[in-house]
Amino acid sequence: MTINLLKTSFLVVFLLVGYYLFYIQYEKLLNLNLNFKNEYSQNEVFKNINNSIDNISNNNDTVNNVLLDKKNIETLVKQDNLDHQFIKLEVKVKKGDTFSSILKNKNLEDKKVYEIISILKDFYDPKKLKVDDKLIFYQNKKKIIKKFEINLDIDKLLVIHIGDTIGIEEKKLEKILHKISHEFNITESLYTDGIKNDVPQNILIKLIKLFSFDLDFQRDIRKDTLVSISYDLNQIKENNKIEYQDLNYALISIDGKKLEYFKFLTNDGYVDYFNREGKNVKKSILKTPLDGARISSNFGMRKHPISGYNKMHKGVDFAAPSGTPIYAGGNGIIEYVGRNGGYGKYIRIRHNNEYKTAYAHLSSYKKGISKGARVNQGDIIGYVGSTGNSTGPHLHYEIIFQNKQINPLKLKLPSGKILKGEELERFKKEYKKIYADHLNLLFE
Numbered sequence: 001m002t003i004n005l006l007k008t009s010f011l012v013v014f015l016l017v018g019y020y021l022f023y024i025q026y027e028k029l030l031n032l033n034l035n036f037k038n039e040y041s042q043n044e045v046f047k048n049i050n051n052s053i054d055n056i057s058n059n060n061d062t063v064n065n066v067l068l069d070k071k072n073i074e075t076l077v078k079q080d081n082l083d084h085q086f087i088k089l090e091v092k093v094k095k096g097d098t099f100s101s102i103l104k105n106k107n108l109e110d111k112k113v114y115e116i117i118s119i120l121k122d123f124y125d126p127k128k129l130k131v132d133d134k135l136i137f138y139q140n141k142k143k144i145i146k147k148f149e150i151n152l153d154i155d156k157l158l159v160i161h162i163g164d165t166i167g168i169e170e171k172k173l174e175k176i177l178h179k180i181s182h183e184f185n186i187t188e189s190l191y192t193d194g195i196k197n198d199v200p201q202n203i204l205i206k207l208i209k210l211f212s213f214d215l216d217f218q219r220d221i222r223k224d225t226l227v228s229i230s231y232d233l234n235q236i237k238e239n240n241k242i243e244y245q246d247l248n249y250a251l252i253s254i255d256g257k258k259l260e261y262f263k264f265l266t267n268d269g270y271v272d273y274f275n276r277e278g279k280n281v282k283k284s285i286l287k288t289p290l291d292g293a294r295i296s297s298n299f300g301m302r303k304h305p306i307s308g309y310n311k312m313h314k315g316v317d318f319a320a321p322s323g324t325p326i327y328a329g330g331n332g333i334i335e336y337v338g339r340n341g342g343y344g345k346y347i348r349i350r351h352n353n354e355y356k357t358a359y360a361h362l363s364s365y366k367k368g369i370s371k372g373a374r375v376n377q378g379d380i381i382g383y384v385g386s387t388g389n390s391t392g393p394h395l396h397y398e399i400i401f402q403n404k405q406i407n408p409l410k411l412k413l414p415s416g417k418i419l420k421g422e423e424l425e426r427f428k429k430e431y432k433k434i435y436a437d438h439l440n441l442l443f444e
């Protein structure tokens, strides 16, 4: 009986101890499991937070791939929440404002203002602040300024964080490149019709400048002149500001005569404009407007071969056989064609609002050359002869600058570069691409 009792007691104790041990183990296991679950769900949270931070900052290299502990994430999330609670205040600089007066107006302590300006000086000259410049201040709920921004450039910001310490950050704003093409007819003027067709003023000014070597915009543009252009612009993503870039392509077609230029970066590293033949927009006026000619009389004082008096010779004479073709010295408009006293058969071309060229003693005019006709440099306009006061077949050639004859041989105009060889090949590839893009944009 006592043995039985002892046995039973022992079994009970054994079972209890066994259960206890089992229970402890189980709890441990349970704990582990709980811990595991916790860790798992925390990781999920981490991931979500990371994703949302990525989405907010839109900048993968700030947070991505950095293992953050919980505390860091909490700080980041808090900071981000705070950022979204900021009130944005725009301050337009007025006459008499200084950097420190503006900061003091924003309830920043003198000491802080001094600290900000002394640190800022390494990034920005506070004296550069101009009337109408804009500063953006960010104020938290307690009306304390936490940061402000200065525009350094259309796509560049300086962000000044104000905390216990001052942090300065240069922020490059994201740009989106847009290619734009326009085509329109002129019914009034290039400028008016350009504006009507949504061409930005900035681009119209570039267009007028580009064609200033070829055209006198006051007089040459006629009704139904065709204008076709393409250009680039950058849209700044953050503030939707627009930055106009260069013209890529420009065509002005008057009565079917095409003046056409493509943008090209030359081997020397300059952006310039060339026509399909690779000739630069800045064409000089030809100094010798015919082939195989010899100068028979120079510009200057001389004894006139017919009158015998000493007289100023206001051009250059080129001796050449009768019938030798004469070329237009530059792009322009025929201003005069016909008999002109001692000049005999005479042509005058107006190139732009400063330059003209004149051709005298011609035997005949090229067919189609009439007053108002447009010619390009190198086009045949007439033929050498000996009409008017002339002793033999020659061309009397004048270059007229601001209505005064100048010595053609001393003419100093920007020398128009002509692309050759490898550079010309590269240009041809690029202009074809520019043209194809332009047509695609026009007709898409």
Ligand SMILES: [Zn+2]
Residues within 6 Å of the ligand: 297, 313, 315, 316, 317, 395, 396, 397
């Ligand atoms: Zn002469």
